[in-house]
Amino acid sequence: GAVVSQHPSWVICKSGTSVKIECRSLDFQATTMFWYRQFPKQSLMLMATSNEGSKATYEQGVEKDKFLINHASLTLSTLTVTSAHPEDSSFYICSALSGGGRYEQYFGPGTRLTVT
Amino acid sequence: GQSLEQPSEVTAVEGAIVQINCTYQTSGFYGLSWYQQHDGGAPTFLSYNGLDGLEETGRFSSFLSRSDSYGYLLLQELQMKDSASYFCAVSGNTPLVFGKGTRLSVIA
Numbered sequence: 131g132a133v134v135s136q137h138p139s140w141v142i143c144k145s146g147t148s149v150k151i152e153c154r155s156l157d158f159q160a161t162t163m164f165w166y167r168q169f170p171k172q173s174l175m176l177m178a179t180s181n182e183g184s185k186a187t188y189e190q191g192v193e194k195d196k197f198l199i200n201h202a203s204l205t206l207s208t209l210t211v212t213s214a215h216p217e218d219s220s221f222y223i224c225s226a227l228s229g230g231g232r233y234e235q236y237f238g239p240g241t242r243l244t245v246t
Numbered sequence: 247g248q249s250l251e252q253p254s255e256v257t258a259v260e261g262a263i264v265q266i267n268c269t270y271q272t273s274g275f276y277g278l279s280w281y282q283q284h285d286g287g288a289p290t291f292l293s294y295n296g297l298d299g300l301e302e303t304g305r306f307s308s309f310l311s312r313s314d315s316y317g318y319l320l321l322q323e324l325q326m327k328d329s330a331s332y333f334c335a336v337s338g339n340t341p342l343v344f345g346k347g348t349r350l351s352v353i354a
Contacts, residue, residue, distance in 0.1 A: 237290070
């Protein structure tokens, strides 16, 4: 089956620093990847859609200058949380869209970000 | 816009059957998916219904009625390890939109 990896699985950083999270599709090419954020005991909220070779599309209320997304290849998308604050602490999950006419998203294992 | 409704919590006894309902309002509907998420983990895909009817995968079954904008996930022979959150999600011409999740607690 399709496998998506994320790195790191968890990260602790200080307020004001930047953190980069990588999302890779390991055995398939993904022209489209998605970034979700999940706060404790809440649902997954879509942050942005990442398309290979073009600018990401951000959901309403998500600051594009704070959450930088780069999808430079068909197997890698990165999310950089810039000038992180404690309220950015969350579970960040990426997913990659399958091809072949079936709209199925494969999720990475998630990255737990804690900003101190 | 898109919205999904599912119960927030369900408790069931080990070995029993439980049904988690999901109603949705959306445009450009392709199908209804179900995901399981254990605490601290990422969602894992359980099933997908693109057409009306029942899809069965082992102990899990999922049903869709497009005319009623309704679906459900049926879990049979419940096991303690089934205690998790279950999300329905609609797919259309947009990325998956998730419901708020149903917290299933399986008790002995």
